[in-house]
Amino acid sequence: MTEPNYWIMKSEPDAYSIDDLKEEKETLWDGIRNYQARNFMRSMNVGDIAFFYHSNCKPPGIVGLMQVIETKLTDPTQFDNQSKYFDQKSSLENPRWDCAKLKYLGEFGEKLSLKEMSDNFTAEELLLLRKGNRLSIIPVKENIAKRLYNLLGSVK
Template sequence: MAWWLMKSEPDVYGIQHLQAEGTTLWDGIRNYQARNFMRAMQSGDRAFFYHSNVSPPGIVGLMEVIETGLVDPSQFDPTSKYFDPASKPEAPRWDCARLAYRTTFPAMLTLDALREHFTVEDLVVVRRGNRLSILPVADASATRIFRLLGVAPEA
């Protein structure tokens, strides 16, 4: 099982939306490096849900990857802000994954708190200006995140 950190703006799609829906198609990824991280995901992996573009930003919950290798349908929808006219159904550029809600943490683990306890080598999200919406998280860093949150690690 691998660990990931996945960012979303809470007013667009927050942990409360995922909790209400139970599962979601994580689509709209339009960065090749983030897409490649998504392609590396496997069913059963866990992802920290990170609220971005808010004050303060931070980790608010946990998701489970339940399906991977899906074609992102928004790339073919001309009414979608994620429409990609260069992407063709016979050769899609963009993937997505299905994720399931696991839990909302009792408190947010803010970016400032993460910066106090992690280096960029430990957790890439602490790098200033990091814009990637999907990032890998090492096992040791995941364990430390759970410790900082004061909750038992997921298995």
Template sequence: MNYWLMKSEPDVYSIADLKGDKISIWDGVRNYQARNFMRQMGSGDLVFFYHSNTKIPGIVGLARVIETGIADPTQFDVNSEYYDAKSQLDAPRWQTVRVEFVEEFAKLISLDELKAKFTADEILVVRKGNRLSVMPVSKSAAQKILTVR
């Protein structure tokens, strides 16, 4: 099993939204490196759900990857802000995964807390200027986070 961190702005899609939906695809990723990380995900991998662009950003919960290799439907939707005219049905440029809600943490683990406990080699979100919405988390960092939640 591998571990990942996926960011979402809470006013766009929050941990509460995933809790209510139970299962969702993670659509709209339009960064090649983030897309490539999603291509590496496997069923059963755990995902730290991170609220970004908020007063106190941080990890708010946990999800699990339940399906991989899904063509992101928003790339074909001309009415979507994520529409990609260069993407073709027989050769989609953007893939996504389906995740299921696992847990909402009782307390947010803030970015400041993460910076105090981890290096960028352990969890990329602490790297200054990192704007990726999907990134790997080292097994050791994941275990520490799971212990303190």
């Protein structure tokens, strides 16, 4: 069995929070409308681990852990003209956007803030810290994931 890949996946807590995922147990990670983030999602495998990151809040940071349980799914929001993620250029025959299904693994006792991450990692080690990085899905190398675990502790 191969080792999982690791990711940081961002969501604004007022749009979809770790509490929402905890209640639902699993979710489609849809609404990704950036090609690089989409391509990262396309490279995910079942069993991969994702750090749940609350963005656009004070302070932003990692709050929980998820696991990829399905990949290569077509994002249904691209076809819904009532959705803010509707894409008129996308069709059922030629969809442009994908999503993955993730399940809740737990929350960390304390949020690991962006400031704490910048105190412990360089921008080369953690892409999240690169200036101007607004990607909602970011790969994390295994050695960096282990260091994140050490800072975060175990999930509850």
